[in-house]
Amino acid sequence: MTHSRHTNDSTRLSRRVRNISPSATKQMALLAAGIGGCVSLGQGVPSFATPPHIVEAVIRALREDPGSGHYSLQTGMPALRRQISQYMLREKNVAIDPEREVCVTVGGMEALLATVMTVVDEGDEVILPSPTYASYIEQVQLAGGIPVFVPLTSAWGLDLAAISKAITAKTRAIMLCNPGNPTGTVFSDAETIALCKLAVTHNFVVITDEAYDYMVYDGGMPVNPLSIDAFRNHVISISSLSKKYALTGWRVGWVAAAGIWMEQIMKVHDATAICAPTPSQFAALAALDGDQECVAEMRDALVKRRTLCCARLDRLQKYFSYVPPRGAFYVMARYLFQAASSQEVATRLLEEARVITIPGGAFGQGGEGHLRLSFGGELTVIDEAFDRIEQWCMTAAPTLP
Numbered sequence: 001m002t003h004s005r006h007t008n009d010s011t012r013l014s015r016r017v018r019n020i021s022p023s024a025t026k027q028m029a030l031l032a033a034g035i036g037g038c039v040s041l042g043q044g045v046p047s048f049a050t051p052p053h054i055v056e057a058v059i060r061a062l063r064e065d066p067g068s069g070h071y072s073l074q075t076g077m078p079a080l081r082r083q084i085s086q087y088m089l090r091e092k093n094v095a096i097d098p099e100r101e102v103c104v105t106v107g108g109m110e111a112l113l114a115t116v117m118t119v120v121d122e123g124d125e126v127i128l129p130s131p132t133y134a135s136y137i138e139q140v141q142l143a144g145g146i147p148v149f150v151p152l153t154s155a156w157g158l159d160l161a162a163i164s165k166a167i168t169a170k171t172r173a174i175m176l177c178n179p180g181n182p183t184g185t186v187f188s189d190a191e192t193i194a195l196c197k198l199a200v201t202h203n204f205v206v207i208t209d210e211a212y213d214y215m216v217y218d219g220g221m222p223v224n225p226l227s228i229d230a231f232r233n234h235v236i237s238i239s240s241l242s243k244k245y246a247l248t249g250w251r252v253g254w255v256a257a258a259g260i261w262m263e264q265i266m267k268v269h270d271a272t273a274i275c276a277p278t279p280s281q282f283a284a285l286a287a288l289d290g291d292q293e294c295v296a297e298m299r300d301a302l303v304k305r306r307t308l309c310c311a312r313l314d315r316l317q318k319y320f321s322y323v324p325p326r327g328a329f330y331v332m333a334r335y336l337f338q339a340a341s342s343q344e345v346a347t348r349l350l351e352e353a354r355v356i357t358i359p360g361g362a363f364g365q366g367g368e369g370h371l372r373l374s375f376g377g378e379l380t381v382i383d384e385a386f387d388r389i390e391q392w393c394m395t396a397a398p399t400l401p
Contacts, residue, residue: 020138024362028346032356039377039385042356044181044330046302046376048246050283051294057286058279068282072275074266076104076254080281083288084239084254092213092224094237100259103269104276104284108211108240108253112175113139114268115236115255119173119205120145127166127174129158130364131182131332131372133209136175137364145172151366156185156323156332160194167198173205178222179212182363182372183332184325186216189223196225199234205261206231211240211253212328214295215302226256233258236265244295245287252280302329302375305382309375312386319393332360332370337393342368353392355385 025043032038061068075081081098088094088102096102105111112135120126122144128136130149140147148171150162163174174195179186192208199206206225213221225231240253255265306325313322313333320333335345342359349355349371360370375382 016142016144019141023138024134024343025358028350028356028358031347031350032354035350035354038350038354038356039381039388040356041373041375041377041382041385042358044243044328044374044376045248046243046246046298046329047378047381048298048301050246050250051287051290053290053294054245054247054283054286057290058282061282062279065282068278070278072104072278072281074270074275075099075102076276077278077281077285080104080285080288083285084256087288088224088226088256091221093227094224094256096226096256097259101262102254102256103262103266104252104254104281105269106253106273106276107242107251108209108238109135110251110269110273110276111238111240111253111255112136112207112209113142114265114272115207115238115257116140116143116145116173116175117268118261118264119207119236121172123170124172125168125170126172127163128364129163129174129176129366131156131360131367131370132175132364133177133181134362134364136177140175146170147364149364149366152183152185154323156180156183158187158191158195160191160198163195164198167202167204171202171204173207174199175207175209177209177211179216179327180330181212181328182330182358182360182367183323184328184330185323186219186222186327192223192225193228196228196231196234200231204234206235207238208235209238211238211243213239214244215299215329216327217303217306218326233260236261241284241287244298245283246294246298247280247283247287250277250280250283252276252284305329305375305377305379308379308382309373309386312382312390316386316390316393329374329376331373331375332363332367333373334370339369342370346371348396349389349392352396353388355388355392 085098120143346359358372360367
């Protein structure tokens with residue numbers, strides 16, 4: 001006797017995976033690969049090569065240390081955790097116990113997901129100031145949570161009154177990228193502290209993503225609220241080495257939190273990854289312990305790229321408005337020509353001008369009507385992309401519905 005196959009294979013998929021969508025950033029890159037000849041203002045990847053001294057340190061470890069190809073401890077190599085602890089104290093005034101309060105992860109993304117899975121239950125709410133990093137939305141939904149979008153101000157600041165109003169008995173966390181992806185904003189220390197006071201009052205957690213902490217154009221690194229004792233049990237701090245040290249492909253970051261959180265986050269980390277790749281941990285150790293001149297050089301290059309990107313947008317003020325980015329290497333450009341969806345505008349730019357941008361709607365409700373532009377690429381790439389956008393605006397943009 002034969003059994004008939006299910007006519008709808010999607011019924012075999014879990015609800016959690018049906019609830020999430022593919023990353024718009026990756027989708028636009030895939031579409032571009034099928035078109036060919038595209039230039040990118042899309043994916044947030046700086047163009048720099050991994051600094052040579054980091055590469056050499058990993059090669060040396062692979063050749064000389066038999067353990068370099070084995071698992072590390074689940075929390076990460078002890079020497080790296082000590083180095084992270086020293087870095088957090090030196091750069092952020094955060095004192096963490098390298099044995100109990102830090103875990104090395106497979107990039108910042110695994111740290112974020114492990115944290116969300118630890119904090120969020122089915123039906124719990126997570127506040128996302130919007131536009132927000134698109135993957136936060138998918139991670140919250142993957143955990144069974146409900147994203148609650150609260151629009152940023154017109155200058156991409158936190159609307160603390162609106163956030164306060166959005167808090168309910170189901171609120172478990174707020175996720176904050178500072179400096180911000182996709183907006184290029186830098187939230188003030190006063191804003192962050194006010195948010196943490198709300199977290200203490202209403203007993204939720206501030207998950208702070210600091211992947212771009214080194215890239216602030218005016219002023220110093222934003223406050224890490226773990227440095228304030230009153231917030232210690234209400235803050236989970238996520239960091240990544242991907243952007244700062246051009247280690248995007250190495251996949252190494254960390255999560256820092258009070259021991260009461262870390263004990264639980266470690267359960268998810270173990271079930272997900274066991275440990276971060278050991279060669280990548282050697283890269284991280286070399287990055288944190290080595291000469292920091294490479295960071296200064298990459299930062300200087302990004303400042304020039306920001307200047308160029310803003311100058312090119314200024315030439316297109318008939319077609320776009322924007323808030324000058326104060327951190328990271330993104331700008332959210334509002335298009336002024338028509339009311340078409342951001343997905344349609346980004347798709348037509350890709351197909352007709354062969355320029356990759358990311359539709360702002362992918363970053364939550366506050367991002368619709370915008371395109372996210374990344375100026376992580378070379379100056380020549382940025383110029384070429386804007387040459388094409390400029391030509392497209394003068395010919396095709398007025399034909400959008």
